[in-house]
Amino acid sequence: MFRESPAATGTTVAAIPHEADSLTGLCTRAHLHKVLAGAFAHRRPGHAYPALLALDLDGFKAINDSTGIVTGDGVLARVAGRILIAVPGEATVARIGGDEFAVLLPDGHVAEGVAARLFELIGRPYAVNGHAVTLSVSIGVALAPQHGEDADALLRAANTALHRAETGGRNHWVVFEPWMQARASARQSLEIDLRAAISLNRVELRSAVAIEQFEVHYQPQVSLAERRLQGFEALARWRHPERGMVGPDQFIPIAEETGLIGLLGNWVLHTACRAAAAWPTPRHGAPLQVAVNVSPLQLRDRHALIESIAQALGESGLAAPRLEIEITESALIGDSRATLQAIKALGVTLSLDDFGTGYSSLSHLAHYPFDRLKIDRCFIRDLPNGGLAEGRVPARAKWMIQAIASLGSGLDMSTVAEGVETELQAQQALEAGVTDMQGYLIARPTPEDDLPPLIQRLDA
Ligand code: C2E
Ligand code: MG
Ligand code: MG
Secondary structure, three states: OOOOOOOOOOOOOOOOOOOEOOOOOOEOHHHHHHHHHHHHHOOOOOOOOOEEEEEEEEOHHHHHHHHOHHHHHHHHHHHHHHHHHHOOOOOEEEEEEOOEEEEEEOOHHHHHHHHHHHHHHHOOOEEEOOEEEOOEEEEEEEEOOOOOOOHHHHHHHHHHHHHHHHHOOOOOEEEOOHHHHHHHHHHHHHHHHHHHHHHHOOOHHHOOOOOOOEEEEEEEEEEOOOOOEEEEEEEEEEEEOOOEEEOHHHHHHHHHHOOOHHHHHHHHHHHHHHHHHOOOOOOOOOOOEEEEEEOHHHHHOHHHHHHHHHHHHHHHOOOHHHEEEEEEHHHHOOOOHHHHHHHHHOOOEEEEEEEOOOOOOHHHHHHOOOOEEEEOHHHHHOOOOOOOOOOHHHHHHHHHHHHHHHHHHHOOOEEEEOOOOOHHHHHHHHHOOOOEEEOOOOOOOEEHHHHHHHHHHHOO
């Protein structure tokens, strides 16, 4: 066991007088900068180089929300105390943000050992004000001089490694590597372009008018047995003047992180409803539906989302059941049930996207008002492809699809096989009991102007 002080009483560097963080007694960000700059300026030839560790607590906000700020503060003070226990005496420890800390080690050789120890100590359970709390930490490690030859560069490298640790599933530590900087810069320049493109269109993004650089493409969904056209999924596209076509997998996450997803999602919704209202009714079957992806972040602002859906329906005149709202499985963590019920109350169709890849438990399905399950592409991709030496994965994929299809049918939901590329996959999905499909076998996502001949072909 280790002894734990309720709050840290000071930092380990006493040489430079400084303002302490009042909650933890650790150094402030400004002081850390000073010490780090000094470590570079006064390093004697032949002596060790410093290392910097950037720490961010995982899921701290949830602890604050569920146990209250007083307990949250208590946890932060305990974390500070444990950091001081884990680091060597000559280290400088700072709190640089709400739940962010940094450790400066004058001798970088020990950095990885310290990171491992911090990770282990911070991860042990806490008891604060009668609450049992567990948390984990993500850590980015940067070593001088190879990762940064001055204070700013080393700080940047540690933060880049931290970001990598967090996007790679949190709860671990990562040592900086140069490719991370390249990727972070590429992402940053994409973010700058996305902000520029969205602010260029800011006013128009509230409606369904055509805007510069962004488009919506539509991919058909058909029934598996009769190949009857049911509707299209709307997929956002960004046609950048220099970069060319940028895929939503690249720009949607940035739009989410930067708070731009609300505007963009609203525009896709309005545009898709307006397009669908003009589609002809097929000769066979019901009026065509349009499926629109909604980000988990849009779900958080329930009123804005409901208003946006109601407006898009009202302005386009599209009948509510013809609009399908797709929500990814990972959005089901947290309190999304009331929001989904409010969406459903508008009369629209609700589907659960990328099923089988997120974190939702099966029990969710019984409690959420979904009409449709979209079976993630990875299951379809793994199906037997007719080769001679098929292993266990294809056999399992087929069982998984069969189980999901029967779950859907028992719960009165239709099921869509996503990413069907071959006749063999379609046939196996049909045999497994899946009702519908979407994929390159039928058609790729298609610009709005090219839809009439596609509708004609599929409705023949
Ligand atoms: P998703 O909702 O699962 O959309 C299906 C994705 O699978 C699309 O990728 C589609 O082009 C691709 N796909 C369809 N059939 C096949 C196939 O046979 N083979 C292969 N390899 N791929 C196929 P896309 O258009 O790149 O979109 C990626 C993801 O970006 C979407 O996944 C969706 O989660 C997200 N997204 C797209 N548009 C929007 C949007 O307007 N709002 C939000 N929030 N997310 C969007
Ligand atoms: Mg989708
Ligand atoms: Mg999907």
